[in-house]
Amino acid sequence: MVRPKLHSPSWLMSLALLLMVATPAFAESQLPDFTELVDMAAPAVVNISTTRDAERITTSSQQFGGQEVPEIFRHFFGDRLPLPPGGAPNRGDEPRHSLGSGFIFDEDGYIMTNAHVVKEADEILVRLNDRRELKAELVGADEKTDVAILKIEADNLSTLDIGESTDLKVGQWVAAIGSPFGFDHSVTSGIISAINRTLPQDVYVPFIQTDVAINPGNSGGPLFNLDGEVVGINSQILTRSGGYMGLSFAIPIDVAMDVAKQLREDGHVSRGWLGVSIQPVTKDLAESFGMEQAEGALIAGLEPSGPAAESGLQAGDIILEVNDQEVDRSSTLPRLVGEVAPNADVELTVLRDGRNETITVEVGEWPNASPEQSDSDQIRLGIAVQPLNDTAKRQLGIDNGVRIARVDPTGQAAAAGIRPGDVLVSIGQQPIESPDQLKEMLTNLPDDQTLPVLLNREGRAYFVAIQLGKAS
Template sequence: MKPLTRSLSMWTALAVGLVFAQNSMARELPDFTQLVEDAAPGVVNISTTRTAESYRTPFGNFGGQDVPEIFRHFFGDRFPVPPGGGHTEELQSLGSGFVIDEDGYIMTNAHVVDGADEITVRLNDRRDLKAELVGEDKKTDVAVLKVNARDLPTLKLGDSEDLKVGEWVAAIGSPFGFDHSVTAGIISAINRTLPRDAYVPFIQTDVAINPGNSGGPLFNLDGEVVGINSQIFTRSGGFMGLSFAIPINVAMDVADQLRTEGHVTRGWLGVMIQPVSRDLAESFGMDKPEGALIADLDPEGPAAKDGLKAGDIVLSVNGEAVDRSSSLPRLIGQVKPDQDVELKVMRDGKTLTQTVTVGDWPDELSGGDSSGHGGQTSPARLGVAVQSLSDDELERYGVDAGVLVADVDPRGVAAESGIRPGDIIVSVDQQAVESGRQLSEIVSKLPSDRAVPVRIYRDGSSLFVALRLGDE
């Protein structure tokens, strides 16, 4: 019986240990009850209405941008309206926001109120107030509203620069219209750059965010707002574990400008950039891929006027490293127009420092032989057939020199590098190309043991590709 007793004692001790461990873990998990109690009064629900054109057709009812892609393929944006088929309807949307000033200023996302004819803010005490749009900045997706009220409960603002990956955060908002829903999670990453959002270093979290949460606050454990919930990555339309928030430091800078100036100013270099791949890094003599490669410049832009060139690689801005090309627009955007920035640049294998006076972002931005098309040259080593361009053609394309790629050998090194028919080869290994014969001469002297940069012009844009020649 003694062995059995000893065995039971051992299992009892193990069970007690597991319970103790579970209790310890439970005590370590954050408790958000006080945070929610303190912060909830400053969180608001936002609803909007707008009038849109709708179409009744035999294929269904479509409104505005909801016209199916197959119809857009044939009709574009001018969808034909059958007789009596067009009518207007009132569309509604929901979002969230929070009070930043007791005199009635409220922050939300620009996309929540975009195109709204009427904006209604519902406070925590169930008051519904009409709001006016003070200003919006679509590049950062920030908007400021104003309601006619005083002594509103405001939220404490934190410092998003202090955030660390892995720390707990919570969100309060109105997903699918369910007011003041609370969700929590951790910060998954910081300084995320998303497509078409080059000016925002997003906070990535696994906090459950759904439609209706947009514009609501993201809190740290001290109950301070550290971000504005803005976007989700989803294939289903709902939460999939990837949520993105605008850092509060970025949002408040925008909000302050909207309140005082009515618009936002941000720095502008006037360059077109691309990432530095491993092959491109090698072709430029770099030890590792980093920085932002300048593929083209606005000839009237600040960068061109202050001496930057196509092929320069920007490595840092005022001492802050440009680890990825996507970091450059954000860093420059934070600089006020007419201020100087010190850029560390790699050019022709050497590092230099260039001072540029940053400009103001424009309101509207878009992104040899003289025998014309008389003949084609085929640099065999490159695997392309090219034809020279007349002066008129060079002017039309907006390039000083170059040859048009008429055909590409699908098995050649040019095709492997991404060169396509219709491209204009402007330079190879930093040497300008003015004719097919010159291209052949340059290519014949290229090394086969390393990649070299090739600058091309494609579809109105300039970019670099890395060309690696094999042994002949």
């Protein structure tokens, strides 16, 4: 039998010629050209440098370039320690300088950047594209979203066009301009890898995930779409080495502009608050509640005087929607509620006893929204607590303690892994008897020390180490 010839030399040669001719043209037609975008946008992108007095630098400050950096989400500005003549190591009593990026979004001289870029800065210096260097005033900063607003006094300022981050799609081309390692107006590009990402301790921001190269000094810089509009603020990366590893995260510009408006008008940001402690709905829990899939936020506890309790919500309810917006996982709930103005009504779709119910709640204001609302324990630990009754103590096998009702996602307690529902038993070997006693204890403890904290979680005792902030 004669077999047919499937691959003749002439056929292969024709295919090779076709690929040689067609492939470069195809690739060139599909890749974006960023030159026009950069020419238009670069004049409004700024370099930000800050100075902090040495005595204000705590031992907990992370320094880029350490021997080992764990795989964590990191805010990424550029710590630069000035070297004395001869390149000797920096002395501990010298000021510390940091670098970051930002952009002008208002012709009156308002600049947007990350809050961590200017945190605790004693002096903020802004360098423009035309090499002017100007001192900047901090208008306000919101650590929960990592957005800060600066103000400079100057004429003939270029500004950037603000886009809409709600229109972004996965796979879309984006570009960043910033000052990595102090190299002003460096441009990197990539695509959007995912949207609405929730990161640990950053539950108020639905991050834009990209593969745009972000390095120390990029933080606070703009993320652009192909129309040259700002759609995000570059903020964090996921890294094992301390350097860029292919995952970058930006704050959506819609979130940032809302924060900027409140900072300019009020000096702080107000957020909605329900007064509930929540936990994820696991596959097993979903099955036990008769759910087809694991979704929503399970209410584990309620603050007795909080908006949720007063509206009839109960422990065991599963919140599925907030104003018709799906709560796909528990970490989505704080963001959706936080976007609601305090004292406004919100409709919650709740699963209770196997049936969906709609409950209207008048949202409260998150405590700590302004300095006069802060309690000592919330400032120093980032928690709010409730008394623990005798029945609960007997069930847990403890003699004392207070139950943690709220945990500020950006506070020291959250960083240590403390969760709502945990019982705080002791701090520094001192037993905790009541919320008032805890408040008094924290008021009298020295600043910036690390103490062992004994917790009880679901009947199991364990220690965590936590660093105290400053007392009020």
